[in-house]
Amino acid sequence: MLRWDITLVYLDDIIIYSKTFDKHVQHLDLVLDALQKANVKLNATKCSLARKQLDYLGFRITQEGIKPTTTNVKKTIDFPIPTSAKAAYSFVQMAQFYRRFIKDFASIAAPLNVFKTKNAKFEWTNECQKSFDTLKQKLSQYPLLAFYNDKSKLKLKINTDASNMGIGGVLHQVTSDGHLQPIQYLSRSLSKREQKYSVIEKECLAMVWCITKLRPYLYGREFTLITDHHPLCWLNKQSSKNGRLDRWSLQLQEYSFDIKHTPGSSNCVADCLSRYPLQQPDNVVEEQLEVMHGQINNISTAITSTFDSTKIQEQQQRDKRIKQLYDQLASGKQHQSYTLENGIVYKNLHRTNHMILKVPYVPTSMIEQLLQAYHNSPTAGHLGINKTWNKIRDRYFWPGMYNKIKQYVLSCTKCRQFKVDRTKPTGKLQPIEPPTGILNLMGLDFIGPVPSSSNGNKYILVCTDYLSRYAIT
The missing domain is CATH 1.10.340.70 (Endonuclease III; domain 1)
Structure with a gap:
């Protein structure tokens, strides 16, 4: 059996990872022995051994972190200037695969997102060309995202922010020397209903959405949330008279975090992501909670205050x-x-x-x-x-x-x-005494209606003798 702590298996690919070369040789022996016992053969030409970096599923995995692969970046850089709306949107979709690596991706790609709608009129403007060139230039720098270390004691920080049109954030890992390593950038636009929220509600939505999106990194870990909206610093300490905020506060109670305020000028990354979000808002949990809005507000306030x-x-x-x-x-x-x-x-x-x-x-x-x-x-x-x-x-x-x-x-x-049981009660079962002779006890099974036969018959009757098991249809 392959050990999960030294291997990763995806479909027919196996990755073996180790901290040192000597350990890697030992781990390689264990995996090869397991494959041999299972009578699995490997294609030597497709094997890559003892590498310090690896291209996998569109990403280059190195000791420092992950970044886009050279092959995919080259395809993006070599993409010709679009001559149709379909081609322009295809380029955006190609670049969007690496949006988590590019700070402010949504604002850069905004001029090209107009081509996403069906029957969009194609007009290649200076803004489109600038967006096209900037995305290529950003990817050509091979941006690096650090590995999330769940076993270390490195602190985690999230910067969130909201604007009139969108929300955004960035997750950082703080190294021992105080350096901030970006792990993921994220942003989205607000729906028309969300755009009507008050400022504090938008800022709170940004916090809830970012934390929910980053749950695999944050659940069970202590972290610090940075916001430029000072009134939210009380969110996880006391209740308010705003049902929507109380409901979100209740949703965040499973996380362990502190909220700290920083001026907007110091929160530039999250601020930028929120002002230029991705065009399509995600389906967040909050969308489902607007049903019976007035009643839920009162209920949520009561629960949170308790x-x-x-x-x-x-x-x-x-x-x-x-x-x-x-x-x-x-x-x-x-x-x-x-x-x-x-x-x-x-x-x-x-x-x-x-x-x-x-x-x-x-x-x-x-x-x-x-x-x-x-x-x-x-x-x-x-x-x-x-x-x-x-x-x-x-x-x-x-x-x-x-x-x-x-x-x-x-x-x-x-x-x-x-909650009444809607299933029909089972029939009364009793033991059947074995028959003393043939045709003394018969069992009947009735089937139908079925497709009509040439004689117009739609039903089938099967008679079975309990002793001889002789069947008649």
Whole structure:
């Protein structure tokens, strides 16, 4: 069997990676032995051994990071000046494959995006030519994105910003010497409805969208979010009277991050990405939450105000079990399963890939309210036991959580009233005594209607003798 910690397999390709040459030789032997045992043959002409860099799936993988391949960049640079709308948009689509490498890609490609619509009139302007040349020039520099290191203690920073037309952000990894390594640039335009949001709502949407997009990097890690909108610094600390903001705040509770303010002039990358976003907005979770807008605002406000950090801290101090843990941690005593941060006791949940989640330890007095919010509320949907458990398990903790959730869901009055089993009851099955003679007991099977035969027959009757198994149709 191939070891996942030294190999990556994609379809019929196998990549073996190692930190040193000696280790690489050992890993290569392990993989070749596994392939030999499985009777798998390799094409020697297609094998590439002991390389410090590799072209794979359109990217060049090096020790420093990843960048576009020489072959694909050359194809882009050699692309002739378009003579039709279709050709112009084809060029944009080709360059867009590497948009995560190009800062401000959307603003550069904006003049060419007018050709994306069907039956678009082709007119090659000076702006189009400038966009065409700039994209080629940017790609010819072979921009580099650093590898995300999930095992290191390097800090992560996200810069987000919003404008009247779009939102954007950039994820950085902070090296030991304070250097910012870009991992990914991202941006999108706002829908017509989103353009009507207030400034604070647009800025908050930028935060939620960027964090959601970057979830594989951020989930289970502490990070810092940089914004040039100072009022948002309270977002993950207290509730507001704005239902939309409270709902987004609730959505971000599964992440561990601090929000810091920086002037707009210092947040130039995210600011630029937001002002010139990609043309097509993504389908974000927020789009689905606008149904029954007025009702949801009230519901979300109630849920968030019930479980903000201040109230959790208050109730933890009144819970004897948690208070005992709090006193131990506050005195400096280390605990493998619990930590104390900002006056709140957190449970350390160990997940796959060495990931540790810190979730609040829920006081007994708040369990009932929390279950009501995650099961009974109109936005919760009265989900079943496992789905309700999966919604809560990475956000909160208390002893015997699964059994409590199971008990609560099974005792839900509305679930018992409306979730009626619609399947037909099974027929009554009884053992059949074996027959004493042939044709004493027959079984009948009726099939039809089926396509008519030449005689006009549409049904089939099969009679089977239980003793001899003789069948008649």
